[in-house]
Amino acid sequence: MKTLFIMAWFLALATIAGTLSDQLVRPATATEQQQSSGELAKAMFAGGCFWCMEKPFEHLEGVKSVVSGYTGGTTKNPTYDNYMGGGHIEVVEITYDPNKISYQQLLDVYWHQVDPTDAGGQFVDRGHAYSTAIFYNSDGERRLAEASKAGLAASGIFKGLLVTPILPYSTFYPAEEYHQDYYSKNPVRYTFYRSRSGRDTFLESIDWSKKSMGEHLSKEDLKKRLTPLQYKVTQEDGTEPPFKNQYWDNKEAGIYVDIVSGEALFSSLDKFVSGTGWPSFTQPLVKDNVVEKEDRTFFSVRTEVRSNKGDSHLGHVFDDGPPPTKLRYCINSVSLRFVPVAYLEKEGFGEFSKLFSR
Secondary structure (H helix, E strand, C coil), X not given: CHHHHHHHHHHHXXXXXXXXXXXXXXXXXXXXXXXXXXXXXXXXEEECCCHHHHHHHHCCCCEEEEEEEEECCCCCCCCCCCCCCCCCEEEEEEEECCCCCCHHHHHHHHHCCCCCCCCCEECCEECHHHCEEEEECCHHHHHHHHHHXXXXXXXXXXXXXXXXXXXXXXXXXXXXXXXXCHHHHCHHHHHHHHHHHCHHHHHHHCCCCCCCCCCCXXXXXHHHHCCHHHHHHHHHCCCCCCCXXXXXXXXXXXXXXXXXXXXXXXXXXXXXXXXXXCCEECCCCCHHHEEEEEECCCCCCEEEEEECCCCCEEEEEECCCCCCCCCEEEECHHHEEEEEHHHCCCCCCHHHHHHHCC
């Protein structure tokens, strides 16, 4: 028995040492490097006709430019007359200041513009040239995009499989000048096209207030809807790696909801930098939605926190936080879905909007 205890003790020490080592050697992501140096960053998205993809991004604070173009094909310097034959798709390349707007926020805006379940094009425009895609510049962006897609799939907002691929950045070819800012240069033609494209009709039909997948899904259904890591953490009380998760350094304004049930859990107003590598909050946004339970695993007594309706394992709460509560709710990113302030009303969380207008 004593031997087993000693072995377990050394295993725990090794785990802690591995975590500390991971924190010390963790390389900065491309976005973090650009933030620290003050450089601008680029993002590229495909969402069907590029005329319709410029406006939603151009008016965001922190976005410097949005350029329509082509990518993904085999021919060099494609034009509007031949880009389809070379296998290119229509995209927009966004230049932005990562100190003012994050890649995560761009992802959130992107999903609100497309039908990610359509593999044959977008709305009235059919074929590969009008397919959806997200292009990443680094492993950090890839992880954010994959987590964002998985969270959207788990939410149940879209019916059907999300087919939008997440691909490495490829050569971007700007489209002809008359395609740039088409919506503002040719407002009548653009309005006529868009009104008949089916895009707005589809987007208006999406119920972004559908916050829940259902609290009573079977384990089998949850395995289908959640990523392996989301399932391990929320259903099997697992823990994601520190610093290598979606929200540990998210600084955007908004709320965090349960990935399973959609119930509101935490607010960015109560989020703070704990140095642990996980999202940390001083208090829940809705106290009744967070349940505390005694946890006696790992040779200690801790306080576990779970969601009320979804019964998802969220993390633990400690008494080493800052004022006013002096609590630290240490939460796994994969247990959460982030809803930016701009989408609170549309996603059915309008009651919390007033918190961010003070």
